[in-house]
Amino acid sequence: MRRGGRRPMSADPILARARRRRRLEAALPWLVTLAAFLLWEGGVRILGVPEFILPAPSAVALSIQTWWWPILENAGQTLFTTVLGFLLAVAFGLALGVAIGSSTLLYRGLYPLLIAFNSVPKVAVVPVLVIWFGIGTWPAVITAFLISFFPIVVNVATGIATVEPELKDVLRALGAKQTDIIRKVGLPRAMPYFFASLKVAITIAFVGSIIAETVAANAGIGHLMIVASSRFDVPLVFAGLVVTGVMGVLMYAVAAAIERRTTGWAMRGQDGTGLAVGG
Numbered sequence: 001m002r003r004g005g006r007r008p009m010s011a012d013p014i015l016a017r018a019r020r021r022r023r024l025e026a027a028l029p030w031l032v033t034l035a036a037f038l039l040w041e042g043g044v045r046i047l048g049v050p051e052f053i054l055p056a057p058s059a060v061a062l063s064i065q066t067w068w069w070p071i072l073e074n075a076g077q078t079l080f081t082t083v084l085g086f087l088l089a090v091a092f093g094l095a096l097g098v099a100i101g102s103s104t105l106l107y108r109g110l111y112p113l114l115i116a117f118n119s120v121p122k123v124a125v126v127p128v129l130v131i132w133f134g135i136g137t138w139p140a141v142i143t144a145f146l147i148s149f150f151p152i153v154v155n156v157a158t159g160i161a162t163v164e165p166e167l168k169d170v171l172r173a174l175g176a177k178q179t180d181i182i183r184k185v186g187l188p189r190a191m192p193y194f195f196a197s198l199k200v201a202i203t204i205a206f207v208g209s210i211i212a213e214t215v216a217a218n219a220g221i222g223h224l225m226i227v228a229s230s231r232f233d234v235p236l237v238f239a240g241l242v243v244t245g246v247m248g249v250l251m252y253a254v255a256a257a258i259e260r261r262t263t264g265w266a267m268r269g270q271d272g273t274g275l276a277v278g279g
Contacts, residue, residue, distance in 0.1 A: 097156025
């Protein structure tokens with residue numbers, strides 16, 4: 001520090017560079033998205049691609065403006081079924097992940113079954129769900145649940161199972177029970193894995209809902225896209241895809257914000273992104 005308490009001259013440029021970097025990081029997703037849409041628009045116009053093959057973003061935006069109310073209604077239905085299926089997956093996936101991660105016997109017994117079940121294409125399960133529950137909301141909810149359940153189970157089980165055996169031995173020597181180890185060490189250790197899996201699961205849950213809506217629903221974005229494709233209204237089909245992408249990004253942002261507030265201690269020095277195991 002110089003006399004008079006003034007900061008060193010080198011501090012201001014460093015702070016200015018840090019502020020510019022933060023502004024660039026905040027603007028970069030918008031700039032990349034805008035560039036992608038401009039490239040899409042320019043490519044369609046330059047190459048003269050027919051609208052029924054690949055509509056330009058301007059045509060998709062016009063379709064959203066024209067059909068905004070049906071899109072809004074069907075998007076609300078898709079969001080409802082997706083969030084409900086996702087919440088069920090969180091509840092059951094967290095419980096089963098804790099059980100599998102805490103018990104070697106359960107791990108060895110259930111893991112092959114979980115992997116086999118996850119390998120089954122969910123579109124093949126939808127007709128069975130229609131037989132059981134009929135056409136409507138529940139096939140979409142259950143499909144969203146099934147497709148987002150596995151990443152949560154795998155990541156929670158991985159987080160709990162990676163607690164060091166030496167640490168467990170020390171805690172047992174101090175009188176800790178198995179439930180104490182899971183509650184005070186295993187669950188905190190699994191939280192970064194858990195929230196990483198949530199960011200994966202919420203996005204693929206939309207895939208499950210829309211798969212079911214294209215097969216067995218009378219509402220939702222998937223149903224809207226099927227109706228639009230039957231009329232060869234390709235811009236409306238792409239409008240459904242864009243709206244689904246926006247909902248997925250928003251739900252991902254919600255999960256990421258919750259992760260930063262609850263597991264910030266595990267994310268120091270990182271940018272808040274995480275890769276899930278088994279996603």
